[in-house]
Amino acid sequence: MSQPSSWPLPSGSSRVVLPLKLTQQLAQHPLTKHLYPRAYGHYVDALGHQVERQSHTDYLLIFCYRGRGWFRTATTQGSLEAGQLLLLPAGQAHAYSADLQQPWSIYWAHFQGQAASTCMSFLGLTETQPVLTLSQWRTLIPVVTHLLNLQTQRHQFTAAVVAASLLQQIIAELPRLTVTVKEPQGFELAALERFMYDNYHRDLSLADFAEFAGLSRFHFSKKFKQLTGTSPMRYFNQIRVKIACQLLDSSTDSIRHIGQQLGFDDPYYFSRLFKKTMGMSPQHYRDSASLRAVQQLPKGV
Structure with missing residues (x-):
């Protein structure tokens, strides 16, 4: 395969290269042989990212969501701006290469498969026109996030099958995202809420949510409070506490471990936030839930 660049990863970036044995399995399995990833990742503010290949065995997809860069092939050359693939x-x-003044932030994937050669025509691209502009790309963020979150399981075949299905879904959705629509006055709350649920395990900031919504932090916060009556970060933390309650009810994991699953590195901060939201500590909540379960058992059991 064409190896991804060995460019040093900055904070927030990730790179996954599937082992050869695993990709060989994907190439033969009925669910994945048509199209499957060989490597994928996310580069943030990729200053100094530059690649040149004379031979290239994979198909390569690069989506720029911030900044800019340039590309060159034997038949064409041009720039890649934010919102372009x-x-x-x-x-x-x-x-x-990433631009020196405004280095790009990109999602990328090396992929192969029996149907890989049809992707260019499916997307309406040619070797002389290999760039697609996506006007509604934010709707794919939950799927892309799910794909990136599989990296901790990347050596497991079942996780690799899921990764292949997510990549297929992303490519299948692309033509619908090129439709030019009038800029929204606000944002879709349902899509933002889904993004919050999909990323409950990450320590996201107001800037992350504003970027997803395509608004400045000020306008995003104002619009969000108009729609929900609360702040974005309080809303997100309420979601995480709700999931914490589910984990406390259904698992025997320690409270520290549950907090870590929800993106809280500081167990004391997690406990304070939980108590502020629920009116009791996580341990008190777990004890009271266990007591309620016992009280509901049929007599004689």
């Missing part, structure tokens, strides 16, 4: 076919020599 570049698809390079297998067998085509190429070079690309």
Whole structure:
């Protein structure tokens, strides 16, 4: 395969390269042989990211969501701006780089499969016009996040099958995201809430939610409070506490471990937030839930 660049990863970035044995399994399995990832990742503010390949065995998808960069092939060259996707076919020599002044932030994937060669025509791209502009790309963020979160299980075949299905879903959705629509006056609360649920395990900030909504932090906070009556961060933390309650009810994990699953590295902060939201500590909640369960048992059991 064409190896991903060895460019040093900055904070917040990730790179997953599936082992050869695993990709060989994907190439043969009925659920994945048509299209499957060989490597994928997320580069944030990728200053210094630059690649040149004379031989190229994989198909390569690069989506720029912030900043900009440039690319060059034997048949064309150009820039890649925020909101644009570049698809390079297998067998085509190429070079690309992040801009020095406004380095791109990108999602990318090397992929193969029996149907990989049809992706260019499916997306309406050619070797001389390999760039697609996506006007509604934010709706794919939950799927992309799910794919990236699989990296901790990347050596497991079942997780790799899920990764292949998510990549197929992303590519299948792309044509619908090119439709030009009038800029919304606000944002879709349901999509933002789904993003919060999909990322409950991450320590997200107001800037992350504002970026997802496509608004400045000020306008996002104002619009969010108008719609919900509360602040974005309080809403997000309420979701995490709700999930914490479910975990306290259904598992025997320690309170520290549950807090870590929800993105809280400080167990004391997690306990304070839980108590502020629920009116009792996590341990008190667990004890009272156990007591209620015992009281509800049929007599004689």
